[in-house]
Amino acid sequence: MISLYPTAARSEVPQKAASLSTQIDQLIQAAQKREGVISAPRSTDAEFMRRVSLDLTGKIPPVSELRTFIADPSPQKREQLVDRLLASPGFVVHFTNVWRDMLLPELTTSLQARGQIPEFEAWLRLQFQANVPYDELARQVISTSQGANSQRQPGEVAQELTPRAYYLVKQLKPESLAAGTSRAFLGVRIECAQCHDHPFDSWKQQQFWEYAAFFSNIVQAGSNQVAAELPLMELGRPLQIKIPDTNRLVDATFLDGKKPDWEPEATSPRIRLAEWITAKDNPYFAKATANRVWSLFFGRGIVDPVDDFSSTNPATHPQLLELMANSLSANDFNLKYLIREIVNSQTYQFTSRQTDPSQIRVEWYGKMPTRGLTAEQIFANLVQATGFFRQTTDADPFLFSQATNSPESEIGDLFQKDAENQLDPRATILQALALMNGEFMVNATSLEQSDVFTAIVEFPQLTIADKIEAFYLCTLSRFPTESETKRLSEYISSAETEDERTHAYSNLFWALLNSSEFLLNH
Template sequence: MPAHLRAAVFVAALCFPRAGSAAEPAPAPRPARDPADAIAALIDAQLAKDWEARGIVPADRADDGEFVRRVYLDLIGRAPKAAEAREFLDSPAPDKRARLVEHLLTAPGHANHFAAVTRAQWLPQAATNFQLAQFGNQFEVWLRDRYRENTPADETVRRLLTVGIAVNNQNPRFRFVQPVSGNAEAAMIVGFYSANEGKPEALGAAVSRLFLGMKLECAQCHDHPFAPYTRDQFWQFAAFFGELNPLGGPRPGFVGPLPPQGDRNTIGVMGTERTVTAAFVDGSAPEWSADKTPRQELADWLATAKNPYFAKNMANRMWAHFFGIGLTDPVDEPGENNPPSHPELLKELGRAFAGCGFDTRVLIRGLVRSKAYQLTSKMSHPGQADPRRFARMNMKGLSPAQLFDTLVAATGFREPAFMRAQQNNGFVQPNNPRSEFLAQFASSERATETNTTILQSLMLMNGKFIGDQTDLAKSELLAAIADRPGWSTEQRVSNLFLTAFSRPPTPAELERFTSYVERGGAKNDKQQALADVFWVLLNSPEFLFNH
């Protein structure tokens, strides 16, 4: 047989099965490891090592009732409704926790909640400045779209930093920032720049704090007394936003000669005759190009995996959201006087976040799948007392929006359609139950240190909203539970517990509250006594905290 035919037969024998024989199945490709599982594993490994070294025994795993309420509050900003809690508690599926997380990540409430949380961090001025309120609402709508589309965190920040805007400096009392060429996205982002009045020093301070985790503004007038930030570093970073200054560079207070009008990357140091050129906080500088603005040069360095500050800071902020306190806390004051509680974990968490393409949902899945997130908040060992060891879940006070939305979920209150539409468009009408709660319960305290004021307590105990929702004549939900035919008093009480706490009552609770209702309470009226029970549950610490 010719050599070329022998070769053809050999190849055919390799590629095709012999007649009458079964082909060997091709080996199935091994699925790549879920990056969220890898994040959960590194969290658990690092914390377990820390607990062992310190002789800490971690808390028990949270039961399903504790978990379902926690994850609803953290992911969509409200506790589950009774039907949602019951469906989860009754499910026999072994992976029901992971399934619930997937469901919530794609629910509209997730984008709404995280947009509101992010807007409060990135644009806090909008909550107290009437002129900025509408800017803040538009900015929140833009953020909502980013979370709904699962835009990677680096792309979101890049779009924020490079948006086409201009500053109108005609009004000496307020510098108006406006979008260039009628860009719709810029119109929604413009609030971030308006809140900082388009000032390079204000924008540099905000961007370094939010996206690098550094309070560079403490070095605005002098070198930082506790951190290794110099005055020049602050102004070099602010210089990236110097192009927004219509005067060409220096700010009011600069006493030296003006730099050339076209020198977009130079700024004057306030109170001196010196000018500095834009530079990154690590001391390096861009390779300047005429095709890029200074803000684009900044974005090319800041919102990338090669910048370790960005990834660690964003991961740390997400950790603080779910655990109540950051690995570095406060989250924007790293330094020798504020080292991270778990430096290796923070470094690896930032590396993992960058490695998954800054996919926020992957990071969230990893955090909530960890054993640490699924620990109970009930203390069972003295070593669990330190909240920065994460040996049990930290209790977090509900934010004003979480509290109101949880009350809505628990009571069945129906917000008028026009109010819901306004909220979805980023606008909250004053003088309605929602706006009253947001105003009364506003707080600047960290979640793990929330305290209830006297006025807040009075609003919950005696306010019209709670009064109406615990009134049999006005509350549809309460009336439905009280009038449900065939239900025993125990069933009615149990449903109130499921409605308020996402769990059934303990035997002791069931006996105590059932006995109270059966006796008719203070007015010898069983239905009114049932309303009293609901009022007590809604005013309890268990209802007011995420635990």
């Protein structure tokens, strides 16, 4: 029956938009269903805490915090842990290291470039402490011009901190700055067109040099100071550059073919370049940033390698990349926002143990991939697990990290940061052997040198099983299995004297610290 009376309008309750982490999972699950991938179970609490602590702070969690987290019955404890880690000093230190290596890849090959580390690291730390929006951070790097020129001792951090090291380690070369800027902030390798038109992509040689022209006017002010301490300045001349081996002069031009619009007396051309790179309508910046952040947690980008966006290297999950880029832009390029959403996703929280053959295809994220650690992470884990070096590292992190004979530099030499992606484990056989037999590893597992080892072995109320458990928790961030406890208890109990028993515990500690489970993130 049709009523002639007006009906009351149905009140519609506005639907709350799904969180980004939920949308990430929906897109990944749809891809897995399409590809026939069966996802792994959820990680254990211990597995998750170790993983997220390594990813957000660069080191394994303290045993006391691990025990508290495992015992916590709250269903929100993982989200709460993520929030605590994002607000911790460890996050600032770790992401300073990550972005330093990304922006200054020359550090792995140039001893001269390493002299720029203290000021650049100090500047980066300030940005991460203040949670500066990433587009603003990028603009500061690209447009930096002035540096502190006050008198100071070599190696001392400048009072006026700037990111000028980005320019100095590239020796102010326009071609190096063009290549580095496009890779770091746009995710494209335009240097392939430096000598000739790119054979497989659309980049032309003229485009490369037109882009490089933005950096053609940068010099250092003259002074009697050390060159690395001099401020940068721009010459007031037309932004042009000569293409090598030709007679052609080209003008500064954005990669989209548009000419910059600025008044030379009022604005630096690199400020215009920085604004163009970070503009919300730039098709590359937000995607390149989201892709790079994703790669930090999964060992590979949605476009992989992360700095090779091209027509011949398509994204494995284009909708997901678009979603994260748009969300990052809508949230004012807040890196912590994107990081929080990624690590709170089910996709990030899968176990790394393979439970189905389909999970071997890493691009579909059926399980959490096992990833290599950086030199800084390995060193920080050794400090956390053993208590060795702790007094030294707390004294002066800048000077200690750069000392050529320091344990950290020794580990850095073993585990160079030159892997294209984290799915290539950095602990090769030779590296592992060198780590096992290094003097610092012997000291770190000795009763005289290691605070942690001494505390466990000499604690009278602990049984053999308790001590085995303590060694597992402080190294692998998990409880030993029943079979591990049984086997190791028999081994420890077989010692006939107190010295032999101490040596047996030392062997256990040494084996755990040199295990792949300790040297990898999983």
